Amino acid sequence: xxxxxxxxxxxxxxxxxxxxxxxxxxxxxxxxxxxxxxxxxxxxxxxxxxxxxxxxxxxxxxxxxxxxxxxxxxxxxxxxxxxxxxxxxxxxxxxxxxxxxxxxxxxxxxxxxxxxx
Numbered sequence: 001x002x003x004x005x006x007x008x009x010x011x012x013x014x015x016x017x018x019x020x021x022x023x024x025x026x027x028x029x030x031x032x033x034x035x036x037x038x039x040x041x042x043x044x045x046x047x048x049x050x051x052x053x054x055x056x057x058x059x060x061x062x063x064x065x066x067x068x069x070x071x072x073x074x075x076x077x078x079x080x081x082x083x084x085x086x087x088x089x090x091x092x093x094x095x096x097x098x099x100x101x102x103x104x105x106x107x108x109x110x111x112x113x114x115x116x117x
Contacts, residue, residue: 023100027108029070047069054081078102
């Protein structure tokens with residue numbers, strides 16, 4: 001019985017270990033007008049909900065939706081990713097590329113520039 005319990009603990013630790021070392025991306029998405037001036041609501045307002053698509057050379061890795069304040073948190077394998085906002089193809093998203101290192105947390109502020117009509 002003790003051997004079975006020890007084996008179970010070892011298995012749980014082995015499965016949980018990759019999550020503890022997985023790179024984390026945290027950030028916020030804001031929106032600004034394409035023009036230099038700001039509107040009545042200001043500049044750089046949190047923008048939500050926004051779905052960001054993270055892709056690498058093999059395709060879509062993760063779709064991440066921001067919360068009501070535009071904040072996001074994503075656990076992704078270490079590597080290089082292209083980032084897009086599929087619902088806002090005609091808007092300018094920056095940055096469009098992020099690199100995540102193993103066992104790190106990277107903070108990124110994404111900005112969507114939308115032209116006023």
